[in-house]
Every structure is written in C-alpha cells, then in structure tokens.
Amino acid sequence: MRLVSALFLSFGLLLGLNSCIQHEVVPPPVNTIDLNATFVGYVNGTQIELTQNVLNFKGDADKVPYIYASPVLSKMLYRSEMRSNSDARGIRLTFGALDWDASANNEPTLTMFNDFHSSSSGIAIPFKDYATLVNTSIDGVQVEYTDQNGVVWVSREADPGQTATFTTLNQASDNTGDYSIFSCTFSCKVWRINPQTNLDESLLITNAKLNCWFRR
Secondary structure (H helix, E strand, O other): OHHHHHHHHHHHHHHHHHHHOOOOOOOOOOOOOOOOOEEEEEEOOEEEEEEOOOOOEEEEEEEEEEOOOOOOOEEEEEEEEEEEOOOOOEEEEEEEEEEEOOOOOOOOOHHHHHHHHHHOEOOEEEEOOOOOOOOOOOOEEEEEEEOOOOOEEEEOOOOOOOEEEEEEEEEEEEOOEEEEEEEEEEEEEEEEEOOOOOOEEEEEEEEEEEEEEEEO
C-alpha cells in the first residue's frame, strides 16, 4: 500500500509541475517594408551625398491635405525628405496634387494613392509653387534644399527648363502604412531672400537623384 501511495503521490506531483510550466507565446510575424533613402546631386558644382544611417540621416514622408467643400475636389500633397539631427543639411520634395472628393472619403483610398503615383512614373513633371496652393489640378513638384548653415532654399516654377522624373520602384503596405517607393531625378534652381540685402539669391542643383518614398 505504501508503494502504491508513493507512486500516486509522485504522479500527482508531475502533473502539478507540468501545469505550472509557462509555454512560450510566439508573436505573429511583423510585416515590414525595407525603406532606405539616399540623395546625391551637385549644388553649385559641389557634389552633395546624403545616405540613410550615415551622419544620422533618415528618410521620412508626410502629406498635406487641402480640404474643399463638395463639389470642389480636395487636394493632397505628398512630401518626402531626408533629415539628420546632427547635420543641418537636408532635402525635401513635395509632389501633388492628388484630387479626390473628401465628402466620399476622408482621404484618398489606397487605389487612388497607387494610381496617382504609378501614372506619374516615367514622365517629365513640371515644377510648381506649393507655398500657396492655387485651386488647380496640374501636377508638379517643389524642391527645398537646406544648406550646411540651416538656410532653406526653395525652387520656383517660373524658372525655365526644369523638370523632375519619377520612377516608381515599388508600391507596398506593412504594419505601419502604405508606401510608394520611388526614385526621382531632377535639376533646378533653389532660391532664398538674403536677409542683409533683401535681394534674391539662388543655388543651382544639377544631376540630382532622390531615392525615398511617399506614405499614404
């Protein structure tokens, strides 16, 4: 009897230990898109190169909506840039405008977003002034360059002979959002007003290429 009781006691202890074991919970896989940004170009003849994770440079993207009451179509501008918290230089490209009915959708749908960017791939896009958006459906780009002193220089649509050409490299979604990954080549002038002389000054950007992304 003592032997049988001991066996039952041991079996009970084993069951108790098994019930206390915490099984590892394996989290679901995280779907992520590889986002890498680079910029290279000549500014007044000097080559400038910005690379993701070098000198703390990072790519980023945001959007600027202009909402109008129906039946006037609303407009979405998409911005892509490279910045660093340890280097004053930077580059930002604004592209738009995507027209959509804000009374039907509070923002452009994924299909609208993808179609807008893919339809702009491989064609010359003119420059446009987006500081004050005029109610127009003409697509265009604006370039903002920040120099080593933190001074911002902005392109102007009135300058002749400047265009930008996009190549859509990939359109995909992950757990953080929907993206249109692109490469854009351009040459243009960028301007500022000299605070001492109150006169216009310009820099010439040539053979420039920005690899980055837009986010819906």
